[in-house]
Amino acid sequence: MTVAADHPVARLALEPVGNRFKGLPPDAEGLTVGALAAERRSLFTGGFGTPVLTLSAEALAHNLAQLERWTTERDLAFAPHGKTSMAPQLFERQLAHGAWGITAATPAQARIYRAFGIRRIFLANEVVDAAALRWLAGELAADPELRIITYVDSVRGVELMDAALRDAGAGRPLDVVVELGAEGGRTGVRTEAQCAVVADAVRDVSTLRLVGVAGYEAEIPGADQESVRHWLHRLVSLAVSFDREGRFQGLDEIVVSAGGSAWFDTVAEVFGELPELSAPVLKLLRSGAYVTHDDGQYRNKTPFNRHPEQGELRPAFRLWTQVVSRPEPGLAFLNAGKRDAPYDLGLPTVQVIRSARDGSLRPAHGLTVSALADQHAFVQVAENATEPEVGDWVGLGISHPCTAFEKWQLIPVVTEEGVVTEFIRTFF
Numbered sequence: 001m002t003v004a005a006d007h008p009v010a011r012l013a014l015e016p017v018g019n020r021f022k023g024l025p026p027d028a029e030g031l032t033v034g035a036l037a038a039e040r041r042s043l044f045t046g047g048f049g050t051p052v053l054t055l056s057a058e059a060l061a062h063n064l065a066q067l068e069r070w071t072t073e074r075d076l077a078f079a080p081h082g083k084t085s086m087a088p089q090l091f092e093r094q095l096a097h098g099a100w101g102i103t104a105a106t107p108a109q110a111r112i113y114r115a116f117g118i119r120r121i122f123l124a125n126e127v128v129d130a131a132a133l134r135w136l137a138g139e140l141a142a143d144p145e146l147r148i149i150t151y152v153d154s155v156r157g158v159e160l161m162d163a164a165l166r167d168a169g170a171g172r173p174l175d176v177v178v179e180l181g182a183e184g185g186r187t188g189v190r191t192e193a194q195c196a197v198v199a200d201a202v203r204d205v206s207t208l209r210l211v212g213v214a215g216y217e218a219e220i221p222g223a224d225q226e227s228v229r230h231w232l233h234r235l236v237s238l239a240v241s242f243d244r245e246g247r248f249q250g251l252d253e254i255v256v257s258a259g260g261s262a263w264f265d266t267v268a269e270v271f272g273e274l275p276e277l278s279a280p281v282l283k284l285l286r287s288g289a290y291v292t293h294d295d296g297q298y299r300n301k302t303p304f305n306r307h308p309e310q311g312e313l314r315p316a317f318r319l320w321t322q323v324v325s326r327p328e329p330g331l332a333f334l335n336a337g338k339r340d341a342p343y344d345l346g347l348p349t350v351q352v353i354r355s356a357r358d359g360s361l362r363p364a365h366g367l368t369v370s371a372l373a374d375q376h377a378f379v380q381v382a383e384n385a386t387e388p389e390v391g392d393w394v395g396l397g398i399s400h401p402c403t404a405f406e407k408w409q410l411i412p413v414v415t416e417e418g419v420v421t422e423f424i425r426t427f428f
Contacts, residue, residue: 008116009088012425013037021410022340023052033410037422043320043414044354050322050393051336053404054414055292057421059316060093066311067290068097074268079103079122079257081288085405086427088116090291101147103286107132110148112427114139122257122286123150124216126157126179126187133164133174141171149211149255151179153189158201158208165207173209176202177255178242180235186219192238199247210247212255212282213239217263228263232270243277257284265303265310289401292316296346296399317404318414319348319396321377323388332367332388334377336396340407343372346399350379356391364394 003010013034017024025047028036041047043054071078077100082091086109091102101120104110107129110121127133127150140146152158165174178195181188189195195213202210215235217228239256248254254277259267264287271283289298293313304312321336341348350367354360366385371378377396381387388394398404405411406428412420 003092009092012089015425022408023049023412024410025049033423033425037420040419040421043412043418043420044359044393046420048412048420050320051334051340052412053317053319053340053408054412055424056314056316056318057413057415059293059314060090060291060413062314063290063293063316064093064097066313067287070311071285072098074272075283076268076271077282077284079120079284079286080291081105081124081260081286082113083109084288084402085291085424086112087405087411087424088112088427089422089424091116091118094291100282100284103288107135111135114146119143119145120147121149122284123148124214124286126151126153126161128157128160130160130164130167133161134168136174137165137168137170140174147175149175149177151187151214152176152198152202152208153179153181153187155198155201158198158205162205162207170207173207175211175255176208177212177214177257178202178210178238180213180215180231180238182215182220182231184221186216188215188219192234192241195238196242196245199242203247210242211251211253212248212257213242214255214257214284216260216286217258217267218260223263225266228266229270232258232267236270236274239281240275240277248278251279253282254279255282255284257282257286259285259287261287261289261298262301263303265307292401292404294399294401294404295349295351295397298399298401315397317398317401318351319398319404321394321396323390323392323394324376326388326390330381332379332381334369334379334394334396335375336377337372337375339374341372341377341396342398342400342403342407344400344403347372348377348396348398350394351397352395353386353388354393354395356389356393362386364388367394369396 017028017031079101081103083105103122179188202208293315295315321334324335325333347369350364366382368380370380411424413422
């Protein structure tokens with residue numbers, strides 16, 4: 001995918017390579033990111049250091065096409081959660097692959113999106129910060145084509161939003177959806193009766209416009225197929241009752257939104273049961289982790305495990321490290337730790353070893369990351385394992401893309417042949 005030369009995403013290629021970016025070749029200092037990418041260096045022989053987090057060019061392309069196809073076949077709109085990567089280059093690819101817009105969790109994330117020209121933002125949180133609301137009002141006033149939708153989940157929240165937006169002189173109302181939660185879960189209104197009270201509070205102010213209902217099914221305590229389906233039926237029924245009561249009168253489009261990366265199959269199933277309402281329904285899925293997938297949390301939880309006939313997602317991350325010590329039998333140390341690899345949803349897995357002697361690759365067997373220090377990984381070496389040697393490069397699979405992206409400001413994209421073709425810039 002290409003973007004215009006004056007687009008903010010294109011200008012990322014003009015950023016100078018410097019020592020603040022981990023793993024890049026020291027001799028690239030002074031080049032721009034675009035110039036370094038144009039050299040198409042080998043990850044292994046082109047001067048890159050370890051540790052270095054990489055993305056597979058082939059896996060990225062596959063995953064983007066897979067979710068585009070899957071959502072289109074099910075008549076779902078798609079606003080992938082941008083907090084996963086905070087990478088505008090990936091946002092542009094997601095939009096090029098049919099995404100309606102990009103989801104944000106915070107106003108700070110939305111500000112990054114706007115800096116890179118995103119014009120449809122689903123802000124999946126109730127915003128009660130007056131400074132953030134003034135900024136939202138200013139953005140809406142400055143760009144008539146901008147669409148921002150945010151949550152409401154309390155009458156007090158509505159009061160705070162209204163006061164801040166009136167104080168900011170908001171020229172057009174901010175679109176909101178009532179967030180349905182679950183008892184014992186995270187945010188969101190707990191009962192349908194309370195949802196109606198919040199909706200009435202929105203109706204009574206001029207600064208907000210109720211456009212639908214939404215929530216996040218994965219925060220149901222002990223979420224499983226049955227409880228997720230039940231909650232989704234509640235969400236759909238809430239949209240139907242609000243419409244029947246005239247709460248969506250005058251809208252050109254009604255928004256019904258849910259969907260993380262673990263239950264999007266059930267979201268599609270239940271959203272497919274939505275009856276005809278007074279206006280067309282934007283059935284908005286918000287899964288974000290799909291773009292890179294992983295070798296842990298999401299490999300285990302993806303709905304494609306339940307429906308392999310519908311396709312698959314491929315892990316795109318690989319963290320290349322190096323063996324720096326073999327101090328005793330059965331133990332090896334790698335030069336990557338908590339500063340480089342996510343560990344909140346599982347430790348990295350050892351996948352492959354590249355010999356420092358001849359560059360040959362061999363699968364890793366019997367090697368387990370047992371702990372991480374700040375800058376080291378502890379690897380247990382079982383009997384009859386693939387023996388790692390000091391100096392060998394070791395490729396690790398990771399669990400949880402969100403906390404992998406946030407540790408790296410610039411990430412090489414690498415082909416199956418090991419050629420670095422571009423760099424993904426993150427903004428955390």
